[in-house]
Amino acid sequence: MALLEARGIVRTYGSVVALDGADFDVEAGQVTALIGDNGAGKSTLVKILSGTENSEGGEVRLEGEWVNFNNPAAARSHGIETVFQDLALCPHLDPIENLYLNREIKRSGLLGLLGFMDRKAMRDRSVEVFTDLGATVRKLNEPVGTMSGGQKQSVAVARSAAWASKIIFFDEPTAALGVVQTANVLDLIRRVRDKGIGVVLISHSMPEVLEVADTVQVLRRGRRVATINAADSSIEELVGAMTGKLDEEAA
């Protein structure tokens, strides 16, 4: 049984059909790549599964239980986190403050009730999280706005990894990164996977997908058209599935 099963998801925007009965599966401890051409419905599917948008039809099961995420908080409470393409970090806050944004550890007793934070506990736990992931965040007290793209990405990944117990969605995490940072992020993704978390990677880079993914699920015109085992696939096969060339050849 898959960790997460989505069946027949429908979503339209006016007259545009973004998802036309799409299926999707996520396995625990695996990297599932979600690929498709522009407009295939990848982003919409991820938004629905992470609670940012609502579906108009279909059902989602998490560990066999029927779930309905009306908002991101509902998804998060089920252990599902998203690393957004724009990272969604506060540039003026440091990595610890970003990691704990809206989840700050309060002091015990009266001071906690007054809203005072236990910064030491937050720092200790952050060091643990960053170390655990091997994230290249060198300074925990600098605003993340002053950091490199790769370091920011590390902070965003670490934040999701720190809170996700089941699934993390990565929405084009390497789109804005150089070669070294990309390798670094892919390494972070493997480490998250090795913790037993189901990783969903949305990417336009086929070499990257083949390098890190276990299975590849292909969306085209709002439907899943193929589920491919990454180990014995090729760029040609993936591109063919995305563009529909394979179907034509078969027909």
Add this chain to the structure above:
Amino acid sequence: MSAPMKTSSQDIQDMIKSEQVTIIQRITRVQALQIVLVLLAISAVFSIMAPDAFLTVFNLRSIMMNTAIFAVLGVGATFVIITAGIDLSIGSVLVFSSVVSAMVMGNLGATGWTTSIIGLVVAIASGAAWGWLNGFLVAKAKVPAFIVTLGTMGAALGLAQVLTGGIDLYEIPTVMVDTIGFGNLFGEIPNLVVLAAVVCVIGAIILHRTRFGLTTYAVGSNPEACRRVGVKVDRQLIWIYIISGSTAGLAGWMSIAFFQQTTIGGNSMTPLTVIAGVVIGGTSLFGGIGTIFGSVIGLLIPVVLQSGFIIIGVESYWQGVVIGIFLIGAVYIDGRRRERAIRGSGRKPRRPQVGGAQVGPTEKEKEGTE
């Protein structure tokens, strides 16, 4: 960059070490440090030019007293500006609160402490009500803060004039004037200053030590990121405008104790003076940056200049000119600092906003959409 795949124990040591210097770094990071030097330099010049008149207990006391009410307003304004908002209504809310407070106290028979305390509660409550209205319109109705508070600036002053017929009220409890307005702690420190200092310390603790304060910076830094992790951005903004209104209400109460009357016509420049001081003190109009300490220093500068100019015999009108230059300089430095931070990181900045009004395209839009 060398082998980023693994974190060696050296890296962890570095991370921990970087934490240990945090206090020094946090202090030097405060732009206010530079402005402290400016304040000291100005004071030094006046002290040398008029050693017998400037550095006297009397003069320092009057400088502190003239800053006290501005400082209380500055606490609320700092919170608002850190969220990239603006509150232009604080001067009018001060007037409105003082008028309502004075009317209530007058009706109760203006004498004792009970009346004064009721007046205080009324002043803060009426300020908070205006603040709530500002916050609601900014956060929920999505009207730019500049316009909302420009509207309530006119409305609050107008209502104060309607209530009084435009004539100032003079019936203020004598205990309030004697203790708050002109009383001293330990015979030397004006109670008005003590009260303002207490408000500043409480404001600084909330801003720099509590979750509410951290959320304030976060909302100013990237409201969309806050929403995505579930921060109730609207609620935070409403509370921040309530704080700004409440400090304006308190300042109204302090004002009638000090002047022994309401000051209906005397606060048209107050919001601009306060906002200028807060910005000179290092709080960024673009949000995410600012300290209460900086604001207090920024508010001291115009007062010190005015006092010094009078003492050395320069027409005090020059104060306005000098403050204008400081204000533009401070915003210029802030802009350069932002530019440097963005260039250094390669991150696309969010759309610049001032008071909820968009003032420019994002980098992405400049480049054309993807």
